[in-house]
Amino acid sequence: MRINTSGWVFIILGSALIIAAYRFGFPGLLPVGIVFIGLVAFSLLAALITSSQLSAQLVADAPTLDGTAITRVGDELVVTVRAANRLPAPLLPFDLTLHSKPGFGTDQNAHIGALPPRGYADVQAVFVPTHRGMTGVEKLSAAVSGPFGLTAALRAVPGSLDVAAAPAEAPVGIPQSLSAHLSRVSSDRVSRGRGTRDYFTREYAPGDDLRYIHWKTTARLGELAVRQEAEEEHATAIVVLDGGVQPSSAQTEAGTQFETLAAAAAAAVRAYFAAGYDVRLLCGDEDIQIEARSLDLPHAELAIAQADGRSVPGSVRLPQNVETVVVCASRGSVNVNIPARAHVWAADSAAVYSGADEPVLPAQWSLTARRGR
Numbered sequence: 001m002r003i004n005t006s007g008w009v010f011i012i013l014g015s016a017l018i019i020a021a022y023r024f025g026f027p028g029l030l031p032v033g034i035v036f037i038g039l040v041a042f043s044l045l046a047a048l049i050t051s052s053q054l055s056a057q058l059v060a061d062a063p064t065l066d067g068t069a070i071t072r073v074g075d076e077l078v079v080t081v082r083a084a085n086r087l088p089a090p091l092l093p094f095d096l097t098l099h100s101k102p103g104f105g106t107d108q109n110a111h112i113g114a115l116p117p118r119g120y121a122d123v124q125a126v127f128v129p130t131h132r133g134m135t136g137v138e139k140l141s142a143a144v145s146g147p148f149g150l151t152a153a154l155r156a157v158p159g160s161l162d163v164a165a166a167p168a169e170a171p172v173g174i175p176q177s178l179s180a181h182l183s184r185v186s187s188d189r190v191s192r193g194r195g196t197r198d199y200f201t202r203e204y205a206p207g208d209d210l211r212y213i214h215w216k217t218t219a220r221l222g223e224l225a226v227r228q229e230a231e232e233e234h235a236t237a238i239v240v241l242d243g244g245v246q247p248s249s250a251q252t253e254a255g256t257q258f259e260t261l262a263a264a265a266a267a268a269v270r271a272y273f274a275a276g277y278d279v280r281l282l283c284g285d286e287d288i289q290i291e292a293r294s295l296d297l298p299h300a301e302l303a304i305a306q307a308d309g310r311s312v313p314g315s316v317r318l319p320q321n322v323e324t325v326v327v328c329a330s331r332g333s334v335n336v337n338i339p340a341r342a343h344v345w346a347a348d349s350a351a352v353y354s355g356a357d358e359p360v361l362p363a364q365w366s367l368t369a370r371r372g373r
Contacts, residue, residue, distance in 0.1 A: 242336075
């Protein structure tokens, strides 16, 4: 709680009147002095009571998973705070402070006008995350003014916000996938874009479009046959993020070199997803499946934001038919058994680490000679 300058003036003036009443024999000044001091006490009590009935709810303008908002380093994140008055009486104007966690930018202040009985008001604050990782708004505090502006009550307001900051969207040399050039396994398979389409032939049925008659099969079987396409199968890219930290290690914070690897992994996931690939992300104990053209990209962003450099378990097995594997790991730290036919694109922290605070992404990715073990 805090007594404002005007409150101290009232206290000093009231005390002077009370002293004068006894010292100089002016009894009429006594009640006036008591009123001055009583107004300060009343203002302070009212501020304490009203501030205890203040609540707040925080909502971020970003995708949310399990109560955690997903954003990227350097992107502006708008946080809406709904301050509510639970009292059946008006709440005087107050100042609200949002205390940010490390890596979430500076604390934000907002002035909110008087709230009606059981009313609320929405205010917005803008944060810009500065580091990858888990961050957000740690707590809120409010300075609620008492009646007459004589006092203010400083009180913590229940409320917080968890935010996962993924690596920034940065220009980076992306591996040119070889999966777009899939082999034709038969004359009945055609390659289209980033995926493949199979088709099969069946007997003609009344109502079938004559444009789909397959004349070669018709000639071979001696009866009309039509071609029917199967569902499209999307090419798959697997991204492995491995900082070389053993699961049993007590290390809890990733180093600057790992930040480079995390940024490279995020760039690869986003690029392949944008190109229409199914993407699988292996990151520590996390195994994230992202289907093409789905809304699952935030799951990968969250996993990369939470990554602490721990190794991918060696028990993880990759499908033998995968052709594109992107490895973002310290040299020699990958425990995953990579299929022999896979084209492995590597981003190594030792090759691109500059020693600066910000990660430097590889200008180009290298296709390793090794095709698995």
